[in-house]
Amino acid sequence: MKTFKCAIIEDSSTQRKLLEQIIEKNKNLKLLHSSSASAESLAEVNALKIDFLFLDIEMPVMNGFEFLAGLTIHPQVIITSQNQKYALDAFEFNVTDFLLKPFSNTRFEAAITKAIDKAKSVKKKQPESKLVVKHNLKQVELNMHGILYVEALGDYVKVVTEERNYIILSTMNAFNKRLGSENFIRIHKSYIVNLKMVERYNHEFIEIKNKKIPISRAKIVELDQLLNCIE
Known part of the structure; x- marks a missing residue:
């Protein structure tokens, strides 16, 4: 199976470390970037052409929705937030899934399976070049x-x-x-x-x-x- 390239945009260093550890254990995922949201991290993520983005919403310099609006690539986005109130707005951005913190490994794996299935579906729909x-x-x-x-x-x-x-x-x-x-x-x-x-x-x-x-x-x-x- 293809290895999917990932990025984490999360303000909390503790939450970032937790996600990094979970991703490291998943043989289908490869982490390329992990940081809080900023103009610099947005530019780096756009340049990396990642497959999956794990994104927090409440961040001091740039919130998750501002980060989404600045993307020039189209990864499968999985929101990781402590506040359920952002779920509706998140899905208006056509995100793949919304993980409410704290989430279990089982819930995380379900989100990954959904993202992989969606990525494959999108690829199949692409016309011949x-x-x-x-x-x-x-x-x-x-x-x-x-x-x-x-x-x-x-x-x-x-x-x-x-x-x-x-x-x-x-x-x-x-x-x-x-x-x-x-x-x-x-x-x-x-x-x-x-x-x-x-x-x-x-x-x-x-x-x-x-x-x-x-x-x-x-x-x-x-x-x-x-x-x-x-x-």
């Missing part, structure tokens, strides 16, 4: 999810899918920008791969459909992290 390219002087529409890898060929790139290959006039840098998806990573000067298609790998190469593709030393750590967080 299309990329229009010119191949053999014709415009071709590629399904990005079906791309296995991209290989550099001088002034061209070869886009390899399960059905066929496409030779496209483009630099690797330009084509990598066009892909613009977190599922693709340039692991070598001559290769971009679809992380969803990786079948096995070590620190020298990855394998996709019996094709061994070399890995640049500079990309090993990033590749480890990304493959650990993808379904």
